[in-house]
Amino acid sequence: KQEVTQIPAALSVPEGENLVLNCSFTDSAIYNLQWFRQDPGKGLTSLLLIQSSQREQTSGRLNASLDKSSGRSTLYIAASQPGDSATYLCAVRPNGNKLVFGAGTILRVKS
Amino acid sequence: GAGVSQTPSNKVTEKGKYVELRCDPISGHTALYWYRQSLGQGPEFLIYFQGTGAADDSGLPNDRFFAVRPEGSVSTLKIQRTERGDSAVYLCASSPRRTSGGIGEQFFGPGTRLTVL
Numbered sequence: 001k002q003e004v005t006q007i008p009a010a011l012s013v014p015e016g017e018n019l020v021l022n023c024s025f026t027d028s029a030i031y032n033l034q035w036f037r038q039d040p041g042k043g044l045t046s047l048l049l050i051q052s053s054q055r056e057q058t059s060g061r062l063n064a065s066l067d068k069s070s071g072r073s074t075l076y077i078a079a080s081q082p083g084d085s086a087t088y089l090c091a092v093r094p095n096g097n098k099l100v101f102g103a104g105t106i107l108r109v110k111s
Numbered sequence: 112g113a114g115v116s117q118t119p120s121n122k123v124t125e126k127g128k129y130v131e132l133r134c135d136p137i138s139g140h141t142a143l144y145w146y147r148q149s150l151g152q153g154p155e156f157l158i159y160f161q162g163t164g165a166a167d168d169s170g171l172p173n174d175r176f177f178a179v180r181p182e183g184s185v186s187t188l189k190i191q192r193t194e195r196g197d198s199a200v201y202l203c204a205s206s207p208r209r210t211s212g213g214i215g216e217q218f219f220g221p222g223t224r225l226t227v228l
Contacts, residue, residue: 004153034216043115043202044154044219089153096167097142099217101153 002027002094006102013080014110021075021105023090028068034099035064035075036089044089048075080109113137115220117203123226124193132188132223136205143186144204144217145178154202160186193227200224 003026013019023033032051036044048057048064050073056065063076077084085108091099116135124130136143142161146154156170160180168178175193180186190197200222206215 036219041224043117043221044204046216046218049216091153097159097161098144098156098167098170099146099154100156101146103151103153 002030002092002100004090004092004100004102006088006090006105008105009103010106010108012108012110015080015082017080017109018076018078019080019107021077021088021090021107023073023075023102025071025073025092025100027094028071029094030068031093031095033064033066033073034091034093035062035073036091038087038089038104040086047088077107080107082109082111084109115203115205115218117201117220117223119223120221121224121226123228125228126193126195128193128227130190130193130225132190132201132225134186134188134203134220136184136186136203137207137218140205140207140218141183142206142215143180144206145186145188146202146204148200148202148222150199157188157201190225193225195227198225198227 005024007022034049035047050057050066061078066073087104087106089104091101118133144159145157148154158178159167163183175191178188202222204217204219206217
């Protein structure tokens with residue numbers, strides 16, 4: 001059974017810092033990996049999608065990497081801003097179509 | 112265009128009652144998913160539709176839960192004899208037809224917060 005773990009569970013950083021969020025999964029047989037952002041009381045916003053054949057994806061200040069063989073992904077956020085404060089969720093797509101999510105990392109960027 | 116919409120945004124009901132939660136996917140998306148998110152946890156898969164049929168309902172917790180998508184667009188998640196443990200945020204997502212070589216990205220709605228008293 002695929003399991004996804006996110007570390008740390010919570011993170012508080014001063015504005016301007018670069019930071020890394022970690023995601024690990026137990027079964028390397030995945031189609032893709034997706035990073036989401038969730039604001040309090042809101043749904044999920046897709047940030048980056050990495051197909052299994054890819055190593056990384058970039059969007060603005062965000063960069064996500066995927067090492068499928070070791071079951072790891074990282075989300076790098078450059079020059080963090082208070083508006084980046086949210087919960088970040090990692091999800092993998094094993095065989096089939098459902099996503100398997102981690103519990104998330106709660107990020108707080110202090111101004 | 113419009114994103115995934117869900118109604119109601121909040122639903123409070125009493126234990127034992129029946130509830131229906133509605134999802135309108137992005138126009139043209141053939142795949143539709145339901146997830147449930149409990150406080151402090153990531154979403155958990157419930158059911159997946161490809162067109163009108165439920166292609167995978169392995170995440171439904173028991174037979175009190177049922178979902179339909181009769182015309183391949185709007186979907187309704189139905190919960191009978193609600194229990195306090197059913198309280199959670201119910202999220203719907205949709206994705207377009209799979210393109211060659213890729214697996215469709217899932218786009219999520221804002222969710223319905225269900226509270227069972």
